[in-house]
Amino acid sequence: MSKWKVVIIVLISVLFLAACNAQKNISSNPNNSSSETNTLTRIQENEEGVSVTSNTIKISQGQIIYVPVYSHAYHGNGQKYFLAITLSIQNTSLNHPIIIRSVRYYNSGGKLVKEYTQGNLQLAPLASTDFFIPEQDETGGSGANFIVEWIADQQVTEPVIEALMIATRSQQGISFVTSGRVIQELQPEQ
Numbered sequence: 001m002s003k004w005k006v007v008i009i010v011l012i013s014v015l016f017l018a019a020c021n022a023q024k025n026i027s028s029n030p031n032n033s034s035s036e037t038n039t040l041t042r043i044q045e046n047e048e049g050v051s052v053t054s055n056t057i058k059i060s061q062g063q064i065i066y067v068p069v070y071s072h073a074y075h076g077n078g079q080k081y082f083l084a085i086t087l088s089i090q091n092t093s094l095n096h097p098i099i100i101r102s103v104r105y106y107n108s109g110g111k112l113v114k115e116y117t118q119g120n121l122q123l124a125p126l127a128s129t130d131f132f133i134p135e136q137d138e139t140g141g142s143g144a145n146f147i148v149e150w151i152a153d154q155q156v157t158e159p160v161i162e163a164l165m166i167a168t169r170s171q172q173g174i175s176f177v178t179s180g181r182v183i184q185e186l187q188p189e190q
Contacts, residue, residue, distance in 0.1 A: 038139075040105055040114040041132045043086070049127030052119040057099060062151035062186030068178050069163045071133065071140035081174060083165040085133040087146050091123040093156040098123050101149045103131055108141030123159075135167055151186060158182075 044050075067087060072080040091098050100121040105114040114133075121129060133140065148161050161180035167173065 049124030065180040108143035
C-alpha cells in the first residue's frame with residue numbers, strides 16, 4: 001500500500017472520529033436544548049374507552065401524582081444505559097370514568113421538558129392510556145419524573161399510575177417498574 005493511501009485512510013479515520021465525538025457532545029449538552037416545552041407522545045393504538053374531552057366537571061375527587069422515571073441508568077464505570085419509558089395510567093373504577101387533566105414530564109433539574117397538550121383525557125371504567133419517551137430521548141436524565149393530575153365527578157377507586165423502563169441490547173436487557181405517589185389531594189368543589 002502506498003504511503004499516500006495510508007495517510008488518506010488515517011486522515012479520514014481521524015475526521016470520522018472527531019465528527020462522532022462532536023455530535024456526541026452536541027446531543028449530550030443540556031444547554032443545547034430549546035427553551036420550549038415539547039409535546040408528550042401518547043400511544044393511541046386500540047384505545048377503546050379513551051377520548052379527548054373539553055367537558056368541565058365538578059370535582060368530587062382528584063389527585064396530583066408523582067411518578068419517578070429514569071431515561072438512563074448507570075453501570076460499569078459510570079457508563080449510561082439508555083432506557084425507553086412508558087407511563088401507564090389505568091382507571092381501576094368498575095363503573096365510573098376519570099379525567100386526566102394533565103401529564104407533564106420533568107428532567108432531573110426539575111425543568112418541564114414535555115407535556116400532553118391535546119385536552120382532557122377521559123378514561124372509561126377499566127380503560128387505560130400510555131405515554132412514551134423513546135430510548136434516544138435524553139432530556140429527562142437519571143432523575144426525571146412525571147406529574148399526573150386526575151379528577152372525577154364522583155368517588156372512584158384511585159387509578160394505578162406506573163412507569164415501565166426497558167432496554168435491550170444484544171443479549172442483554174433491563175426492565176423495571178416504578179409506581180406513582182400521591183403528592184396532593186385535590187379538594188372537592190362546593
